[in-house]
Amino acid sequence: MSTSDSHEDAADGHRPRLTVIGTGYLGATHAVCMAELGFEVLGVDVDQSKIERLSAGEIPFYEPDLADLLRANLASGRLRFTTSFEEIAEFGDVHFVCVGTPQRADGYGADLSHLNSAVERLAPLLRRPCLVVGKSTVPAGTAAGIARTLARLAPANHPTGAASATPGAAVLAATGTNGRAQAATPDAAGQGGTVDVDIVRELGGVQLAWNPEFLREGFAVADTLHPDRLVFGVASPAAEGALRSAFAPVIAQGVPVIVTDYATAELVKTAANSFLATKISFINAMAEVCEAVDADVLTLAEALSHDVRIGGNFLRPGVGFGGGCLPKDIRAFQARADELGVGAALRFLREIDGINDRRRDRVVELVAAALDGTLAHRRLLVLGAAFKPNSDDVRDSPALAVADLLTRTGAEVTVVDPVATHNARRALPQVTYSESVDEVAAGADAVVLLTEWRQFAELDPVRLGQLVRRRVVVDARHALDGDRWRQAGWVYLAPGRPTGVIPSPVPEQRPWAVGPDAAGSDGVTPVRDQSIAGIETSVGRPS
Numbered sequence: 001m002s003t004s005d006s007h008e009d010a011a012d013g014h015r016p017r018l019t020v021i022g023t024g025y026l027g028a029t030h031a032v033c034m035a036e037l038g039f040e041v042l043g044v045d046v047d048q049s050k051i052e053r054l055s056a057g058e059i060p061f062y063e064p065d066l067a068d069l070l071r072a073n074l075a076s077g078r079l080r081f082t083t084s085f086e087e088i089a090e091f092g093d094v095h096f097v098c099v100g101t102p103q104r105a106d107g108y109g110a111d112l113s114h115l116n117s118a119v120e121r122l123a124p125l126l127r128r129p130c131l132v133v134g135k136s137t138v139p140a141g142t143a144a145g146i147a148r149t150l151a152r153l154a155p156a157n158h159p160t161g162a163a164s165a166t167p168g169a170a171v172l173a174a175t176g177t178n179g180r181a182q183a184a185t186p187d188a189a190g191q192g193g194t195v196d197v198d199i200v201r202e203l204g205g206v207q208l209a210w211n212p213e214f215l216r217e218g219f220a221v222a223d224t225l226h227p228d229r230l231v232f233g234v235a236s237p238a239a240e241g242a243l244r245s246a247f248a249p250v251i252a253q254g255v256p257v258i259v260t261d262y263a264t265a266e267l268v269k270t271a272a273n274s275f276l277a278t279k280i281s282f283i284n285a286m287a288e289v290c291e292a293v294d295a296d297v298l299t300l301a302e303a304l305s306h307d308v309r310i311g312g313n314f315l316r317p318g319v320g321f322g323g324g325c326l327p328k329d330i331r332a333f334q335a336r337a338d339e340l341g342v343g344a345a346l347r348f349l350r351e352i353d354g355i356n357d358r359r360r361d362r363v364v365e366l367v368a369a370a371l372d373g374t375l376a377h378r379r380l381l382v383l384g385a386a387f388k389p390n391s392d393d394v395r396d397s398p399a400l401a402v403a404d405l406l407t408r409t410g411a412e413v414t415v416v417d418p419v420a421t422h423n424a425r426r427a428l429p430q431v432t433y434s435e436s437v438d439e440v441a442a443g444a445d446a447v448v449l450l451t452e453w454r455q456f457a458e459l460d461p462v463r464l465g466q467l468v469r470r471r472v473v474v475d476a477r478h479a480l481d482g483d484r485w486r487q488a489g490w491v492y493l494a495p496g497r498p499t500g501v502i503p504s505p506v507p508e509q510r511p512w513a514v515g516p517d518a519a520g521s522d523g524v525t526p527v528r529d530q531s532i533a534g535i536e537t538s539v540g541r542p543s
């Protein structure tokens with residue numbers, strides 16, 4: 001991907017200067033892409049090694065296209081990284097907060113400690129008008145609290161130096177200049193022309209906006225440069241104007257901008273991820289029913305997808321959803337709804353989560369059924385560790401969760417993944433990893449495909465069939481051409497598809513609850529509550 005024409009505008013003095021706080025999957029991508037769009041950008045993180053790697057032109061995770069853009073924009077001088085909050089406070093007109101909001105260790109709720117600590121560190125250093133923009137995914141009501149913190153702690157909101165604990169002071173400080181900001185902003189920004197930083201001065205102090213992010217890992221660059229919508233949660237026209245100036249090149253593409261209040265902006269994000277999770281669990285629930293009558297969920301999904309009211313996106317059945325967002329976001333949403341007294345409205349998300357979990361068990365059942373009900377001491381080649389292809393992210397990865405379940409039955413599991421094994425080794429050390437499909441295939445009793453990497457989908461069943469001990473493949477992502485594999489002599493099984501040979505599971509009787517030769521006196525039945533180190537999965541959930 002080439003850098004854009006907007007490079008010529010670099011440092012033209014008319015665009016707001018941007019900072020990005022937290023340079024993980026979201027923040028690093030945002031920093032690089034905003035520099036690519038022509039802004040001067042300074043990224044900060046508390047993780048010094050991450051900052052060193054980014055400064056050296058190295059992306060600390062796997063994301064297609066991002067490394068080239070990082071290096072080009074470092075070279076242009078528009079993009080820099082630091083560990084100094086003093087430096088970013090001095091530099092920035094618009095500060096994007098992109099720190100993590102993981103699931104709390106003690107429940108479903110979101111852990112906001114990183115967010116609170118970033119804001120509390122930044123706020124006392126903000127001595128001139130600027131806009132703080134939350135991009136992290138947060139429970140509804142969080143932004144209002146952050147606005148109060150900024151109002152209390154940012155010196156720019158207390159020109160006389162007097163501390164204030166007045167809720168909303170940041171907004172109040174700025175609304176005095178609303179009229180001018182309103183007149184100055186939308187058109188200039190909307191047309192993508194250069195935008196004078198006076199728009200930022202119109203803020204009158206430190207203000208907050210909430211701007212949730214919708215990028216997908218694996219497509220993060222394209223999603224950031226060409227999003228399908230922008231959502232601006234603001235409390236004043238001046239904040240909207242400043243945000244429009246920070247997104248001027250994107251808005252100029254005709255991307256829709258939805259301007260709303262904080263709470264609605266926060267909810268758009270969690271509602272979107274809940275809807276996506278619901279779609280996936282819906283089709284996986286259909287897979288469960290298909291299994292009971294030996295029907296075909298792929299054909300069913302295809303037939304549904306032709307109805308434009310339903311559509312085919314996010315209707316791929318398989319081993320379920322994972323990653324650093326969908327699972328923790330639907331749980332945090334439930335927790336917040338409970339706190340708000342509307343828990344009943346989101347109770348269905350518990351079922352969405354439950355359907356998702358059962359898919360992991362079902363894959364184990366299929367492997368066991370294909371191996372005569374016994375998994376202990378079976379040698380299994382697991383294809384995939386990442387939660388999806390084109391990512392090295394193993395947070396709540398269904399692939400690793402299944403690898404863990406298989407290991408607990410006493411099977412000898414070796415996992416191959418093109419880019420994620422370094423993360424997987426840390427998250428699930430009790431499993432063996434390899435870089436070579438061929439090496440592990442030699443002597444394998446079954447192949448289990450759990451992440452649909454292209455290179456796995458393109459494996460030659462004839463050649464692989466000559467290496468393995470038994471030609472058994474479980475295609476948990478429907479990535480393989482089942483007919484081709486069967487023709488090459490394989491027993492091919494996939495969840496939700498007719499097996500012809502595998503009876504539907506009897507709920508109370510799990511074939512993989514193995515017999516006396518398995519590790520453990522009573523056989524090792526995978527236990528949902530046991531933790532998979534470092535993976536935020538079904539692990540540690542409150543009952």
Ligand SMILES: NC(=O)C1=CN([C@@H]2O[C@H](COP(=O)(O)OP(=O)(O)OC[C@H]3O[C@@H](n4cnc5c(N)ncnc54)[C@H](O)[C@@H]3O)[C@@H](O)[C@H]2O)C=CC1
Nearest residue numbers: 022023024025026045046047099100101114118136137213
């Ligand atoms: N990963 C994704 O694709 C997307 C993530 N999100 C949301 O964005 C947020 C960040 O997610 P990821 O980037 O995946 O997480 P991440 O864990 O990859 O990155 C978070 C970064 O914040 C840094 N950090 C933590 N505390 C800090 C502090 N006090 N000051 C400065 N930096 C600090 C961490 O060192 C880390 O580098 C989450 O709320 C997530 O839900 C939203 C859309 C997409």
Ligand SMILES: O=C(O)[C@H]1O[C@H](OP(=O)(O)OP(=O)(O)OC[C@H]2O[C@@H](n3ccc(=O)[nH]c3=O)[C@H](O)[C@@H]2O)[C@H](O)[C@@H](O)[C@@H]1O
Nearest residue numbers: 213214215216217280314315316320321322323325387388
């Ligand atoms: O909030 C976030 O962080 C992001 O979460 C998801 O993006 P991401 O987690 O990168 O991945 P998805 O493409 O949504 O896939 C999530 C999981 O669902 C699975 N999936 C997806 C689609 C499908 O049809 N079936 C299915 O099982 C994937 O394999 C993966 O494990 C959303 O798609 C993004 O819009 C959002 O910004």
